[in-house]
Amino acid sequence: MLSKxxxxxxxxxxxxxxxxxxxxxxxxxxxxxxxxxxxxxCRLVAxxxxxxxxxxxxxxxxxxEVSEEELKKxxxxxxxxxxxxxxxxxxxxxxxxxxxxxxxxxLDDVQDPGNLGTILxxxxxxxxxxxxxxxxxxxxxxxxxxxATMGALARVRIHYCDLKDLIGTLPDMPVxxxxxxxxxxxxxxxxxxxxxxxxxxxxxxxQEMEKLVNRRLLIPNYPQGEETSESLNVATATAxxxxxxxxxxx
Amino acid sequence: MLSKxxxxxxxxxxxxxxxxxxxxxxxxxxxxxxxxxxxxxCRLVAxxxxxxxxxxxxxxxxxxEVSEEELKKxxxxxxxxxxxxxxxxxxxxxxxxxxxxxxxxxLDDVQDPGNLGTILxxxxxxxxxxxxxxxxxxxxxxxxxxxATMGALARVRIHYCDLKDLIGTLPDMPVxxxxxxxxxxxxxxxxxxxxxxxxxxxxxxxQEMEKLVNRRLLIPNYPQGEETSESLNVATATAxxxxxxxxxxx
Numbered sequence: 492m493l494s495k496x497x498x499x500x501x502x503x504x505x506x507x508x509x510x511x512x513x514x515x516x517x518x519x520x521x522x523x524x525x526x527x528x529x530x531x532x533c534r535l536v537a538x539x540x541x542x543x544x545x546x547x548x549x550x551x552x553x554x555x556e557v558s559e560e561e562l563k564k565x566x567x568x569x570x571x572x573x574x575x576x577x578x579x580x581x582x583x584x585x586x587x588x589x590x591x592x593x594x595x596x597x598l599d600d601v602q603d604p605g606n607l608g609t610i611l612x613x614x615x616x617x618x619x620x621x622x623x624x625x626x627x628x629x630x631x632x633x634x635x636x637x638x639a640t641m642g643a644l645a646r647v648r649i650h651y652c653d654l655k656d657l658i659g660t661l662p663d664m665p666v667x668x669x670x671x672x673x674x675x676x677x678x679x680x681x682x683x684x685x686x687x688x689x690x691x692x693x694x695x696x697x698q699e700m701e702k703l704v705n706r707r708l709l710i711p712n713y714p715q716g717e718e719t720s721e722s723l724n725v726a727t728a729t730a731x732x733x734x735x736x737x738x739x740x741x
Numbered sequence: 742m743l744s745k746x747x748x749x750x751x752x753x754x755x756x757x758x759x760x761x762x763x764x765x766x767x768x769x770x771x772x773x774x775x776x777x778x779x780x781x782x783c784r785l786v787a788x789x790x791x792x793x794x795x796x797x798x799x800x801x802x803x804x805x806e807v808s809e810e811e812l813k814k815x816x817x818x819x820x821x822x823x824x825x826x827x828x829x830x831x832x833x834x835x836x837x838x839x840x841x842x843x844x845x846x847x848l849d850d851v852q853d854p855g856n857l858g859t860i861l862x863x864x865x866x867x868x869x870x871x872x873x874x875x876x877x878x879x880x881x882x883x884x885x886x887x888x889a890t891m892g893a894l895a896r897v898r899i900h901y902c903d904l905k906d907l908i909g910t911l912p913d914m915p916v917x918x919x920x921x922x923x924x925x926x927x928x929x930x931x932x933x934x935x936x937x938x939x940x941x942x943x944x945x946x947x948q949e950m951e952k953l954v955n956r957r958l959l960i961p962n963y964p965q966g967e968e969t970s971e972s973l974n975v976a977t978a979t980a981x982x983x984x985x986x987x988x989x990x991x
Contacts, residue, residue, distance in 0.1 A: 605855060613977055615970045618963040643970050677988055713868040713987040720865045720893050727863055727980040730973070734981045737963040738927055 493537055493561050501537070501565045501577065507630050514580045516632035520572040526642030531578035537565060538574035551576065567634050580632055583650050591661060592684050594736055595621040597654050598628045599700045600691040601725055607631060608639020609726040610689070615643035617733040623650050623657055623686075658686065658703045666704050668696050669728055671721075673709035681736050689729050695722070708732065743787055743811050751787070751815045751827065757880050764830045766882035770822040776892030781828035787815060788824035801826065817884050830882055833900050841911060842934050844986060845871040847904050848878045849950045850941040851975055857881060858889020859976040860939070865893035867983040873900050873907055873936075908936065908953045916954050918946050919978055921971075923959035931986045939979050945972070958982065 493501075503509040504517040515534055518527050521542060527533075533551035540556050543549070562571045596619055601607050607629045614622055622631075629636060631649045640647075658666060665685035669676075688704055690696035696704065710731050712719045723731070743751075753759040754767040765784055768777050771792060777783075783801035790806050793799070812821045846869055851857050857879045864872050872881075879886060881899045890897075908916060915935035919926075938954055940946035946954065960981050962969045973981070 609974045609977055612970050612974055616960075616962045616973055618967060618969070639974075641970050641972075641974075646968070675991075677991065710866075710984065711987075711991060712866045713990065715991070717868060718896070719868070720862050720891050722891075723866055723980070724859045724862055724889075724891075724976070726974070726977060727859060730977040730980050731984045734960065734984070737961075740963065741925075741927065741961060741965070 493555055493557055493565055497535075497537075497555070498561075498565045501535075501575065502567065504577065505567055505634055507633070510580065510630070510632050515577050516580055516637060517567065517575060517577055517634050518637050519566060519568050519575040519634075520638070521574055523638065523642055524574050524576045526645050527578055528576065530645040531581060533576055533578055535577040536574065537562065537576075542573040546574075568638075581648075583648050590621055591664065593621065594619055594684055595623060595686050596729065596733075597623045597657070597666075597686050597688045597700075598625060599654060599688055599696050600625050600627045600694075601689065602627075602629055602692055603725075604629045604633040604635035605639050606692065606724070606726045607633075608636040608641075610729050611636070611640045611643045611647050611649070613726065613730045613733055614647045615640075617737045619647065619733065621648050621650065623652055623654060625654050626651055654688070654700060655703065661686070665706055667706045667708055667732070668701065668704035669708045669710055669732060670696070670701075670704075671709065673707035675711050676708040676732065676735055677711070679706065679708060681739050683736075683740055687729075687732055687736070689725055689732075692725055743805055743807055743815055747785075747787075747805070748811075748815045751785075751825065752817065754827065755817055755884055757883070760830065760880070760882050765827050766830055766887060767817065767825060767827055767884050768887050769816060769818050769825040769884075770888070771824055773888065773892055774824050774826045776895050777828055778826065780895040781831060783826055783828055785827040786824065787812065787826070792823040796824075818888075831898075833898050840871055841914065843871065844869055844934055845873060845936050846979065846983075847873040847875075847907070847916075847936050847938045847950075849875050849904060849938055849946050850877045850944075851939065852877075852879055852942055854879045854883040854885040855889050856942065856974070856976045857883075858886040858891075860979050861886070861890045861893045861897050861899070863976065863980045863983055864897045865890075867987045869897065869983065871898050871900065873902055873904060875904050876901055904938070904950060905953065911936070915956055917956045917958055917982070918951065918954035919958045919960055919982060920946070920951075920954075921959065923957035925961050926958040926982065926985055927961070929956065929958060931989050933986075933990055937979075937982055937986070939975055939982075942975055 918938040
């Protein structure tokens with residue numbers, strides 16, 4: 492049974508303040524909990540008896556069997572699933588050695604939790620193991636983001652840092668960004684390592700970061716020159732760019 | 742000034758039932774209202790005096806000057822902007838002649854309004870002029886979808902229909918779909934015309950529709966064979982596929 496205090500604790504993780512205090516985040520659903528357990532320290536699992544019976548190996552500091560009614564009270568989802576879990580937020584060290592030889596993403600104030608989650612899922616699909624987030628980027632451990640990642644958090648490491656400082660530690664690193672006046676991505680050399688900067692939903696890449704981009708790309712619209720939306724959604728643009736980088740490496 | 746009834750009317754358009762009854766949808770913000778006016782019959786504009794002064798040519802059955810306070814009461818956004826407008830939902834006729842020679846999308850029960858909006862924005866970017874939606878696909882005139890389209894509704898026509906029947910009227914049409922056991926998209930012939938089927942967020946393409954797909958594609962992950970997310974977000978996958986089709990035509 493879940494005490495009132497425990498329910499309050501679980502639900503408090505909707506707020507960044509409490510996630511930070513507790514160094515913990517919430518994940519819901521059998522697929523997601525299954526994907527994340529084993530990758531993160533698990534503090535609490537609250538699940539129905541059916542779920543617990545079919546997962547006898549689950550490891551957590553605390554395992555609570557709950558009724559569906561109780562789960563509803565603790566869940567942040569419209570349609571609660573059979574299980575929710577609280578995991579420890581890992582401390583990450585963006586070691587530059589790992590990074591210099593690989594393809595990474597840098598998110599320059601991406602604000603929407605859903606977009607961030609989708610970007611992490613895309614990064615996972617394309618084998619991008621490090622995503623750097625500016626301090627003002629949405630929190631990757633926001634429950635909305637966690638749910639949208641579909642388990643990518645298990646494989647993609649997220650680092651919050653000053654992106655300028657990061658680039659400062661990576662001399663000669665190709666730094667890519669997409670701009671409406673960039674060069675057609677399909678005609679450009681794309682290196683198997685480098686940093687791809689993606690900007691804020693409304694403002695795109697900040698002026699400060701734009702100065703640090705040394706390879707300006709464009710995802711061409713079609714037919715060219717015709718009236719169209721001003722831009723693509725940031726998660727969409729990230730996906731097209733990542734796909735094109737990886738297409739060259741297959 | 743907006744009467745209580747008018748505010749109720751505007752806010753009622755959050756619900757599909759009332760949109761259907763009124764054949765009307767809501768759009769908010771100066772960019773979106775600007776993009777859509779001229780393309781749709783405008784029933785009502787409610788805007789601040791500042792906005793109205795800078796848009797003397799706006800045409801609508803009814804134009805109401807409102808204070809920011811009033812706008813807040815009518816708006817469905819967290820941060821209301823200077824203007825909202827109610828437009829008429831157009832009646833569309835999916836004429837097969839237009840379609841047979843072009844590249845179109847078919848959405849097989851895409852459920853999330855945000856995903857749908859992002860897909861329409863992507864379609865616009867890539868010059869896809871017709872998007873066919875199964876009856877159970879989210880409503881394109883849901884305010885969340887409308888806001889996510891970023892004006893694409895002005896250029897992309899949306900048709901709700903039985904997708905099986907549609908394909909029945911288009912013999913010899915290439916019908917593409919992505920599957921985890923499909924063929925690497927980068928190695929396949931992609932025609933400049935055809936129908937690209939995208940499936941539901943949880944279930945993918947339905948069995949019924951799968952039978953009608955005659956070209957099975959795969960967006961390869963990287964590195965191949967490595968553990969990764971099970972799939973991409975549907976709006977993300979749509980973008981990668983559309984980009985690849987158009988890449989061939991540049």
